[in-house]
Amino acid sequence: MVLLLFIYPGVYSIVQPSGGGGTVGVLRLLLPQESLMFEVLILALFAVSFDFISGYTGYLSFGHSLFFGTGVMMVLGARADAFAGAGIPVLSAFGPQTPLLQVMLGAMVLAMLLAVLIGGVSFRLTGVYFAMITLGVAELARFIVVGYIGETGLQVTGSDLDWVIGLPGIGGVNLIPFRGSQVVLTDVPILGSLIGLISSLPVVGPYVPAEIQLIPLTSSYLVVGLVVVLSYFVMQRILNSPFGRVMLAIRENEERASAIGINTYYYKNAAFAISAAFGALAGALQAAWAHQANAAGAFGVLERAGPALIATIIGGIGTLAGPFYGTLFDENLVEVFDRDIKPFLGDLLGAETLQSTAVLGTNLNGVIDIWLTGQAQMYTGTVFIVFILFVPGGLLGTLRLYAGGKLSHRFGDFLAGLVGRGRGVLGR
Amino acid sequence: MTGLLLQFGPTALLETLIQGLGQAGLYVILASGLTLIFGLMGVLNFAHGAFITIGTYLGAMGLFLLSSPNAAGVGGFLPLLGVFVLVFVGLMALGSLVEFGLVRRLYGRPPIDQILLTFGVATVLQQLAEIFVNLFTGGTSNQAQTPWPEPATYGPAVFGENVTVAGLAIDGVVLMEILVGAVVVAGVYLFLTRTRYGLYIRAGSEDDEMAEALGIDIRRVFTVVFGIGSGLAGVAGTFLIWQSTYDVTVAIGAQALLPAFIVVVVGGLGTFTGTVVAAAVAGFFFEFGVLLSTNVFDFVSLPQMLLFILLVVTLIVRPTGILGEEEVGGH
The missing domain is CATH 1.20.5 (Single alpha-helices involved in coiled-coils or other helix-helix interfaces)
Incomplete structure (x- = not known):
C-alpha cells in the first residue's frame, strides 16, 4: 500500500499522459488527480488523527477542526509575520524566516497544549459532554479568527522557504524540497549523494537516470507522503503499545479500567494531546502548500471536521487505516461531481445533448450544476447514514x-x- | 470617559436588559427542542441545526405567500401567526419522519452512534436545503450561500424598527421574541405537567422500560417529542430572519446551533427548567457582550466569547449544569 502511494504520480502520468487535456476516459473519471491525492493524503492524516481519539477511546472529538485550524494559522501567521507584529509572547519567535519544520513542531506543541486545556475541563464528564465542548471550542475559535482575519481569509504571497531539517541555531540540512521551483534530485544535498552512491554501484548503477527532475507538485507530494506515512506508523506504534491497550480498555469499559487502577483521566488527556498534534500537523501541511485559508475552511466543524468524521465512519472507525480509504472515497467523489462528470458525460453523449435535453424546465447542464456540483457531501452523507445504520464497522x-x-x-x-x-x- | 458613562446610563442598561430578555426568549425556543429530546431519549440531536435552517427558509416562503412587505398595525401579525403555525407543523412532520425512519433504529446502540446519525441527517438535510433553494432561485447564482435580506422586509413593519416603550427604544422583534418565548415556556411547562401526554413523557424520562411495562406506547411518545422539538427549532429559525447577528444562508442553522448547545449544557442536559434558567442567563450575557463590544472594545466576537466563558465556568464549577442531576448518557 505504502509503495503504491509513492509510485502513484508515475502511474497516473502513464494512465493519463495528456495531463489534463484530451478526452475524458472512464479511468480519468474515476482515478483521482495527483493534486487531489495530495489533498487526500493531508485530509487522511487529519481523519486518522480524529480516529485515533474517537475510534480508540470512544470519546468523539467533534470539533477536531480546532487542531487543523491551529496548524493552518500557525504556518500562515508565521509566514505573514503576524505573531511578531501582534506581540504574542512565545509565538513571536516564529517569523517568515523560520524553517517550516520548526513551525510545524510549534503548531503540534500548541495543539497539544490546547488539547490538554480542553481535555482537562471536559474529560471529567461523559462522552456526550466531550463532543459538545470540543464542538463549542472549535466554533469559538472560528469566531475569534474571523475577528482577526475576516470572512474572506488570509493569503500569503512570496517565495517559499524549503523544508529544512536540523537543529535550531546550528543550521539544518535541506533534505527535502517543498513547493519550490523545479527540483533536480541529484542537486539535493543528502538525497543527491545517495543517488550518486547508488548510480556508482556495479549492477543497478546504469539504470539510474543521470538527472531526475520533479515538478514542485510531485516533489511536495512525495514529501507530504513521507510525513503522512511516518505519522501513520508512529500512531500505529502507539496503539500497539501498552498505552494503546489502555485506550482500548477505556473504550470498552471505562469503569472497569479505572477499577483495576488505571488513571483514565491521565490517559484520555494524553491520547487527546497526541491526536491533536497530528491534527495540527495536517493543518500545517495544508497551509504550507495552499498558502491561504479562511476561518470556515480551517476551523469550521461542518466544513472541516465533518468530512473527516464521514470518512472515518465509511472507512471504519477504530481501524487506523480505515479513515484513509474513507477520505479517498469522499474526496474522489467530490472531484468527480465537481469537475469530471460534466466533460465525461459531454464526451459520452455529446455536449449538445447536454445543452438541449430538457429536464423540468432546465437542461442537463443545469441539473448537474444544481444536483451534483458542490453537493457531493449530500451523497457521502447518505452513504454515511447507511453505514451507521447497517455497517457500523x-x-x-x-x-x-x-x-x-x-x-x-x-x-x-x-x-x-x-x-x-x-x-x-x-x-x- | 463621559461618553462611556453616558453609554452605560440607566436607559442603555435597561434597554440591554430587555434585549437580553428577547435574546433569552430566542434561546429558549432554540434550545427547548434539544433539551426535550435529550431528556426523554438521551439523543443529542445534531440535526437540530438543519431543522433550524429549513425553518428559516420555510418561514421565508410562508412570509412571501401570506404577508406583504412592511405590513402595518395588527394586520401584519395575523399572517405571521399563520407562518409560525405552518413552520411548526411542517417541521414537526419532518422531525417525526426522521425519528420514525432513522433515529428509532438506534435506541439500543451507544449514544455516540445517535450523535453520528443525526450529524449525517444534518449534513444531508442541509445540502438538500441548498439544492432546493438553488432550484427555486433559478440555478447557477448559488443563492443558498449568499445572504438573503429580502424576507426580513416582509412581515410586520415594527420588526427591525424601534418601538418606544416607556421611554426605551426597543426593536419590535425583541418584544415578539419575549412574547413567543414566554408562550413556549408556559406551553411546554403546562404540556409536561398538566396533560396525559406530559405525564407519559415524564414517566419515560424517568424509566422508559418501566413506563412501557405499564402499558404506555413509549415509541409513539418518542416520535411526538421529536416532532415537537423539531417544530420549535423551525419557529426559532423563522425568528432568525430578523436577527441582525445572522444572515439568511443555509449555514444559519449551524451558526445558531452553538448557542443552543451552550444553553442546554449550562442548564443541565435534559432538564427543561434548567434550560429556561440558562437561556435567561445566556441572553443577558450575550446582550451585555454586544453592549461592551459596540461601546468599549472593538472586538466583534465578544458576545460569543462571553457565552463561551459562561460555558467553561459552569463546567468547572458545576460540571452537570445549573440544574442537572447526575451524569447522563454514558460515553
Whole structure:
C-alpha cells in the first residue's frame, strides 16, 4: 500500500499522459488527480488523527477542526509575520524566516497544549459532554479568527522557504524540497549523494537516470507522503503499545479500567494531546502548500471536521487505516461531481445533448450544476447514514470481521498456505 | 470617559436588559427542542441545526405567500401567526419522519452512534436545503450561500424598527421574541405537567422500560417529542430572519446551533427548567457582550466569547449544569 502511494504520480502520468487535456476516459473519471491525492493524503492524516481519539477511546472529538485550524494559522501567521507584529509572547519567535519544520513542531506543541486545556475541563464528564465542548471550542475559535482575519481569509504571497531539517541555531540540512521551483534530485544535498552512491554501484548503477527532475507538485507530494506515512506508523506504534491497550480498555469499559487502577483521566488527556498534534500537523501541511485559508475552511466543524468524521465512519472507525480509504472515497467523489462528470458525460453523449435535453424546465447542464456540483457531501452523507445504520464497522472493519483479522496478516497466511499447498502438489 | 458613562446610563442598561430578555426568549425556543429530546431519549440531536435552517427558509416562503412587505398595525401579525403555525407543523412532520425512519433504529446502540446519525441527517438535510433553494432561485447564482435580506422586509413593519416603550427604544422583534418565548415556556411547562401526554413523557424520562411495562406506547411518545422539538427549532429559525447577528444562508442553522448547545449544557442536559434558567442567563450575557463590544472594545466576537466563558465556568464549577442531576448518557 505504502509503495503504491509513492509510485502513484508515475502511474497516473502513464494512465493519463495528456495531463489534463484530451478526452475524458472512464479511468480519468474515476482515478483521482495527483493534486487531489495530495489533498487526500493531508485530509487522511487529519481523519486518522480524529480516529485515533474517537475510534480508540470512544470519546468523539467533534470539533477536531480546532487542531487543523491551529496548524493552518500557525504556518500562515508565521509566514505573514503576524505573531511578531501582534506581540504574542512565545509565538513571536516564529517569523517568515523560520524553517517550516520548526513551525510545524510549534503548531503540534500548541495543539497539544490546547488539547490538554480542553481535555482537562471536559474529560471529567461523559462522552456526550466531550463532543459538545470540543464542538463549542472549535466554533469559538472560528469566531475569534474571523475577528482577526475576516470572512474572506488570509493569503500569503512570496517565495517559499524549503523544508529544512536540523537543529535550531546550528543550521539544518535541506533534505527535502517543498513547493519550490523545479527540483533536480541529484542537486539535493543528502538525497543527491545517495543517488550518486547508488548510480556508482556495479549492477543497478546504469539504470539510474543521470538527472531526475520533479515538478514542485510531485516533489511536495512525495514529501507530504513521507510525513503522512511516518505519522501513520508512529500512531500505529502507539496503539500497539501498552498505552494503546489502555485506550482500548477505556473504550470498552471505562469503569472497569479505572477499577483495576488505571488513571483514565491521565490517559484520555494524553491520547487527546497526541491526536491533536497530528491534527495540527495536517493543518500545517495544508497551509504550507495552499498558502491561504479562511476561518470556515480551517476551523469550521461542518466544513472541516465533518468530512473527516464521514470518512472515518465509511472507512471504519477504530481501524487506523480505515479513515484513509474513507477520505479517498469522499474526496474522489467530490472531484468527480465537481469537475469530471460534466466533460465525461459531454464526451459520452455529446455536449449538445447536454445543452438541449430538457429536464423540468432546465437542461442537463443545469441539473448537474444544481444536483451534483458542490453537493457531493449530500451523497457521502447518505452513504454515511447507511453505514451507521447497517455497517457500523465501516469498510475496513467489516472486511476484517469477515477475514478474521488484519488483512495484511491474513494475506500473509494466504500466501504461506499457497506455498504449502504448492509444495504438497509437487510432492516435496 | 463621559461618553462611556453616558453609554452605560440607566436607559442603555435597561434597554440591554430587555434585549437580553428577547435574546433569552430566542434561546429558549432554540434550545427547548434539544433539551426535550435529550431528556426523554438521551439523543443529542445534531440535526437540530438543519431543522433550524429549513425553518428559516420555510418561514421565508410562508412570509412571501401570506404577508406583504412592511405590513402595518395588527394586520401584519395575523399572517405571521399563520407562518409560525405552518413552520411548526411542517417541521414537526419532518422531525417525526426522521425519528420514525432513522433515529428509532438506534435506541439500543451507544449514544455516540445517535450523535453520528443525526450529524449525517444534518449534513444531508442541509445540502438538500441548498439544492432546493438553488432550484427555486433559478440555478447557477448559488443563492443558498449568499445572504438573503429580502424576507426580513416582509412581515410586520415594527420588526427591525424601534418601538418606544416607556421611554426605551426597543426593536419590535425583541418584544415578539419575549412574547413567543414566554408562550413556549408556559406551553411546554403546562404540556409536561398538566396533560396525559406530559405525564407519559415524564414517566419515560424517568424509566422508559418501566413506563412501557405499564402499558404506555413509549415509541409513539418518542416520535411526538421529536416532532415537537423539531417544530420549535423551525419557529426559532423563522425568528432568525430578523436577527441582525445572522444572515439568511443555509449555514444559519449551524451558526445558531452553538448557542443552543451552550444553553442546554449550562442548564443541565435534559432538564427543561434548567434550560429556561440558562437561556435567561445566556441572553443577558450575550446582550451585555454586544453592549461592551459596540461601546468599549472593538472586538466583534465578544458576545460569543462571553457565552463561551459562561460555558467553561459552569463546567468547572458545576460540571452537570445549573440544574442537572447526575451524569447522563454514558460515553
